[in-house]
């Protein structure tokens with residue numbers, strides 16, 4: 001019978017993996033299981049690529065605790081199963097934050113919680129991505145147990161470090177397919193003193209894209225650039241957004257008070273030509289950007305949902321193209337670099353062929369099937385399929401950590 | 417440092433290899449004469465010298481692919497090389513290896529302002545990228561001091577940093593895409609103009625891989641709009657300890673300056689003697705803080721930083737009044753290496769990183785070591801991120817001094833690791849720190865890194881002898897000992 005194993009220390013993690021190796025029993029690796037529905041379903045009734053029987057679930061939730069936090073050094077080390085909310089609360093005391101704004105993806109899946117290990121394993125980043133980087137840009141070091149059952153480490157606790165390969169980055173976004181992380185060291189940064197948002201009213205997608213590009217390309221240090229069409233904007237809990245009854249384009253400015261004051265006025269002048277402008281105060285801004293970060297417009301529904309990372313300036317074209325075959329709603333984050341697309345009706349392949357070929361023909365990028373039922377996600381590639389040589393390399397990298405393919409097999413790609 | 421013994425069969429096949437290379441690239445681009453090879457005999461770590469078997473200067477990606485395929489099939493080693501400014505011996509040639517020079521890949525292929533990126537060939541210099549985009553108000557943020565000479569390919573291979581990295585990140589945070597060629601000749605593209613490359617973060621893995629995983633043939637870099645203004649503060653203290661405290665207080669106040677550099681007494685004296693920019697010479701530490709952004713922000717922060725400094729009894733606080741003065745504040749710091757170079761026949765530049773709060777202890781210990789080894793040392797730091805550059809002064813003509821300098825350096829790096837830091841912040845392991853890797857990593861850690869190497873380069877023909885203290889064969893590393901047993905601790909109630 002499948003067991004949920006909850007080791008209490010890294011040595012126990014290693015023991016469990018060694019034991020699983022003995023019987024070649026694949027392990028399903030999780031933090032607190034909030035992102036179960038992200039990725040290919042593994043070890044379920046659909047079996048793994050090698051037709052192996054279901055193994056056990058390795059849940060890292062007991063590895064919970066902040067081990068080191070030095071605010072003036074901008075560094076924090078925590079066990080991988082530490083809830084991300086605990087970390088955010090602990091650093092907020094010193095007016096610090098995780099600058100990559102980890103999104104609460106679980107809200108799309110109707111779960112609650114989420115651990116540091118989960119955020120790192122999925123490389124989750126929010127609206128500040130284009131300015132401050134992704135989760136992978138904030139990881140300094142890791143400890144973990146590979147699919148060989150060996151405890152290993154990489155990186156350290158300092159920002160500047162080129163000692164050996166950067167395996168910490170490799171772990172980020174690897175969905176637990178290489179190692180079970182036990183300890184993670186990340187960079188923390190000061191929270192901005194002030195946060196405000198300029199809102200452009202009623203732009204269509206193309207014009208909104210131009211406005212976002214102009215804003216980000218100015219020297220005013222825009223730290224969020226999103227475009228929501230009317231149907232999604234009216235769902236916001238921020239009255240100043242929903243009541244405008246139009247599409248809105250939001251541009252966030254953060255930093256020291258006098259600096260934000262100056263930049264918002266300057267940006268206003270830059271953007272006047274695109275349309276009418278309004279402004280969100282600090283309180284509304286915080287709520288609004290957390291809605292954007294957590295994809296709130298698509299939370300309370302079950303439609304097939306795609307997340308596309310694309311060449312920013314081409315995003316309206318990409319959406320138009322996809323829409324010609326699959327009706328749906330889109331919003332643009334990361335100044336156009338990130339498209340969330342929810343399909344009204346889907347097809348057997350959830351529109352994968354259309355979505356991916358459109359991206360391919362328009363500057364490149366990749367698409368992830370964030371939401372679809374289990375059957376679809378076992379039949380459609382959830383993550384962007386890779387060209388042959390790259391796929392072969394990924395598979396060799398996987399093998400170098402996990403030769404028996406017992407760590408979350410198939411979660412990213414069938415056979416990896 | 418001992419390099420692996422050259423393979424005699426390869427040395428014997430030299431003419432055959434030259435013939436094969438002549439078929440792949442133009443004859444002029446295969447360098448075989450001893451005199452011409454001497455240009456390549458070392459990199460920025462000049463204590464090590466070795467003539468390469470030959471040098472090949474390809475002009476197209478296809479040529480690189482063919483060269484690598486040939487080497488792969490014939491077991492010939494390859495050392496990629498950009499401008500050869502590495503300070504860790506990363507580009508040190510091998511007697512039985514081809515040095516693959518990327519100098520002919522010197523074109524900026526595309527600048528895309530709408531998507532804030534530029535596609536460049538690996539041999540383009542770091543500074544040339546900023547130059548290519550400055551007309552439109554953009555720049556490429558990472559700015560190693562060697563930026564006029566070093567190439568973007570070398571920057572990616574070493575994950576190079578610079579003064580601006582505290583606020584704007586290292587090379588790894590400023591690239592979006594790569595084209596690489598693997599040893600089997602396969603050409604791969606990682607990432608592109610979009611953010612976050614798909615699948616495993618091989619882009620992150622390649623960055624800082626010191627030419628051991630693949631040859632970088634194209635880089636897509638992020639470019640940023642230039643900040644409107646920049647002002648520098650020059651603050652002096654009685655001691656490095658007070659300077660370090662000032663750095664900590666600035667950061668605790670939520671300020672991440674565009675640059676924050678510190679110099680100790682000997683470094684200040686050397687710099688002032690060299691460039692005469694008005695550094696106070698009778699102080700213990702000099703801190704340069706650069707604040708950039710809109711004028712309103714810069715003015716606001718100058719106030720804050722000044723009062724933080726004054727609260728710590730700074731001896732002097734000067735704020736640059738104009739661009740010329742700002743540049744003169746920096747001139748001394750930028751000239752620190754050559755300034756030290758004037759005071760000593762030779763110097764050895766170290767590159768450890770430490771948690772910043774360990775600075776007083778590390779400096780004190782370094783003082784003791786300086787006495788023990790009877791060699792002078794001057795210090796410049798990237799103060800914001802704890803990256804130290806102790807410059808050990810020695811004279812290579814005095815027998816034993818080089819060795820003493822190297823031992824002194826190794827002791828400094830051991831100390832860095834002991835206090836929770838690392839062996840190298842931005843210069844790379846190369847050959848220089850290869851044998852110290854065990855100070856930081858266990859055998860398991862190192863074997864895992866080498867297994868990753870095997871996934872890219874199973875014959876280990878790319879830059880062998882660098883980074884790893886012991887080379888294991890890939891087959892040997894792949895072996896695994898499996899214990900068959902029972903599910904451990906199955907009775908614990910939580911299951």
Ligand SMILES: Cc1cc2nc3c(=O)[nH]c(=O)nc-3n(C[C@H](O)[C@H](O)[C@H](O)COP(=O)(O)OP(=O)(O)OC[C@H]3O[C@@H](n4cnc5c(N)ncnc54)[C@H](O)[C@@H]3O)c2cc1C
Nearest residue numbers: 498499500501502506560561567569570573576577627632
């Ligand atoms: C005076 C001076 C100041 C310096 N200041 C700094 C500084 O402030 N910050 C900093 O980080 N560094 C600094 N450096 C170190 C050095 O300049 C950097 O490491 C630089 O990135 C090396 O670039 P390069 O083109 O000279 O590479 P090389 O020295 O030619 O090669 C370095 C390594 O990269 C590999 N490599 C080069 N090109 C490629 C490619 N296309 N594909 C794959 N591998 C490749 C080589 O095999 C080698 O391992 C300084 C050096 C000097 C001499």
